[in-house]
Amino acid sequence: MPGTKWSFIVPQFQLECGVTLLSPTVCYQSWGTLNHARNNVMVICHPFTGSVDVEKWWGPLMGAGKAFDPMHYFIICANVLGSPFGTASPLSIDSSTGRRYGPDFPPTTIRDDVRLHKLVLDHLGITSVAVVVGGSMGGMTALEWPLCFPGLVQRIIPLATCAKQSAWCIAWGEAKRQIIYTDSAFRGGHYPRERPPKQGLAAARMVGLVTYRSCDSYEQRFGRKLDDPSPHVPHPHQKADDSTVCSTEKTQITVDPAEHPRFSAQSYLHYKGATFATDFDANCYIHLTHKMDTHDITRGRMSAAVDIDEHTALSAVLRTLPPHPLIISISSDVLCPPHEQKILADGIPEAELVVIDSMAGHDGFLVEGERIDAAVVKYLRREFPEFYR
Amino acid sequence: MPGTKWSFIVPQFQLECGVTLLSPTVCYQSWGTLNHARNNVMVICHPFTGSVDVEKWWGPLMGAGKAFDPMHYFIICANVLGSPFGTASPLSIDSSTGRRYGPDFPPTTIRDDVRLHKLVLDHLGITSVAVVVGGSMGGMTALEWPLCFPGLVQRIIPLATCAKQSAWCIAWGEAKRQIIYTDSAFRGGHYPRERPPKQGLAAARMVGLVTYRSCDSYEQRFGRKLDDPSPHVPHPHQKADDSTVCSTEKTQITVDPAEHPRFSAQSYLHYKGATFATDFDANCYIHLTHKMDTHDITRGRMSAAVDIDEHTALSAVLRTLPPHPLIISISSDVLCPPHEQKILADGIPEAELVVIDSMAGHDGFLVEGERIDAAVVKYLRREFPEFYR
Incomplete structure (x- = not known):
């Protein structure tokens, strides 16, 4: 089920670090069509070394009758800043020098990705997103979407991820x-x-x-x-x-x-x-x-005037996330261990936590595609019955 | 409580790989004195990057009233082949060339270490070892001592280790x-x-x-x-x-x-x-x-004529180890996870398995020194009351 790949060029984009990228490209892929209300939108966030070719790394979830079903959703996956697969990155030409950025490409954050990708949604006239789904780094992005744009996202499905990048x-x-x-x-x-x-x-x-x-x-x-x-x-x-x-x-x-x-x-x-x-x-x-190291959903979100501890800050931010997310853990994950998703589930209102019992480790969010597909399909059909009529 | 450091030169020593080392040095340290029966012997096996300076890495276990108490035991720790701390290694001079071995130092195994260190015991007139103790790579060595020299060792205390080096x-x-x-x-x-x-x-x-x-x-x-x-x-x-x-x-x-x-x-x-x-x-x-990669207590010990599976072979070898070992796990060890020590405990006759509940990971066998000391002292006093009279 091939999607369509697009390149979208933004006139300019200011990063969190203060640097403004001139004419950055956003590479994205889409599948399916927008419904009349333009709200059957599913945003897929790719992991660290992933790309917009979702079939390549999350094939078991993609297609008719699967979780990512273009018959029911307008699905979009955009490449993140700094990834070598199409969006502005160290491989891009710095228009101020005419040479590749290389190591001088400015640092970016997960929030930069969300804000940049939001411009694509704006361009498409999308003002409501049904669900954002992503694993590992993609799960960080899924958490940031509703925090960066309150009210935009109805549901999130973060997998094998964390509220903040751990010391490990x-x-x-x-x-x-x-x-x-x-x-x-x-x-x-x-x-x-x-x-x-x-x-x-x-x-x-x-x-x-x-x-x-x-x-x-x-x-x-x-x-x-x-x-x-x-x-x-x-x-x-x-x-x-x-x-x-x-x-x-x-x-x-x-x-x-x-x-x-x-x-x-x-x-x-x-x-x-x-x-x-x-x-x-x-x-x-x-x-x-480096981008993943900056991930901390509490960063800059609590007033500096209020002297609160980390735990309280995290609880306060988690409470603002859309209710009833589906959170998925892999039991043997040593990189983002299940207790990190437990923190998410304990903090986000009415969260559903599914722990996949698997020895696959962190990669279980990819390797256990069929079991994850079953959990996601069940969740989506319950949360969005209107898209399946 | 300083020990005494010794260098022992073996005329020649044939390794498992077939190469004969000429005049290899064995560096070792000893504490305490042999009793009249020459059987109050405790062999400490150092881990990967350890040395014979046991106080430096296992200080909480060393000294009067502790597990490694020179008042009650003649304690010996010898440096393994290939380690840079005194025993023959890539840093030694190859007498055939007059230059350092460097990368041409022949491959050695845990069993080579045991056989080489046994020559030191022979030299000291020791024919019975009360206990061999070691963690991680040292635990591999502790398991190999009684397998290489059946009847020599009364008890073993392997910590955070495995019967065979895992694929991970x-x-x-x-x-x-x-x-x-x-x-x-x-x-x-x-x-x-x-x-x-x-x-x-x-x-x-x-x-x-x-x-x-x-x-x-x-x-x-x-x-x-x-x-x-x-x-x-x-x-x-x-x-x-x-x-x-x-x-x-x-x-x-x-x-x-x-x-x-x-x-x-x-x-x-x-x-x-x-x-x-x-x-x-x-x-x-x-x-x-590379030495640790060769570790597999079943290697070459089952007749090739008998077609048995790995599990059966492992059980057969574990059954021949001295009964009633003290086996210690660290609950959060990701490198040698607790289930690997469970395999040892299930296979060695009358084993006692102590799982230290700690977040210290594999290094818990060093970091949790005081808790390990308590477990080892209790075990030694029960197994060897005669040394404490």
């Missing part, structure tokens, strides 16, 4: 950035297009890949299985000082000397890391980790 | 190695002493530091606190392409541009990563990650 996730982001900085090809972000820091980006992605799952899921999938020669992974006949080359456009992954056993879990990381380093951009990766 | 931990090890390989200073391990790959080693350590704790513990300690200028952390007034220098002997940690908030959790990683990169060695670090 801040630490993960920092470790990943330091890995990329270690690659001498990074050159402070001023790398030429043809020589990006692929090895550092691949290694950072490997760390991400481990955190996105769980000990149990790796055990079940890989255990202590040794690698067998496969088309996508080079076999180790080299010394550690001879880099071998993965098939994915020559992202270099160093393979250990043959005297070490080669486990399947290692080959999985090599393959996934190398593929990612070819498809993504290091400056964008760093940018997005 | 194999993946962490691989990610950390790839981070070090990303540092161009690594040069396939052939780096000069004065120019080691500190940045890569620091970044790998940062990843370790995050895995060693838990989301909750980072939250409690750091939350979203911003950094305040402190003596050990440089303040960010540089662009990302200007590396700033931590105080720890100039290990370079790249600090992000000032427009990004600087969280305390980041500064913690910078400081700890830089300190570690100064004290440790990259080839040793890589070596030890």
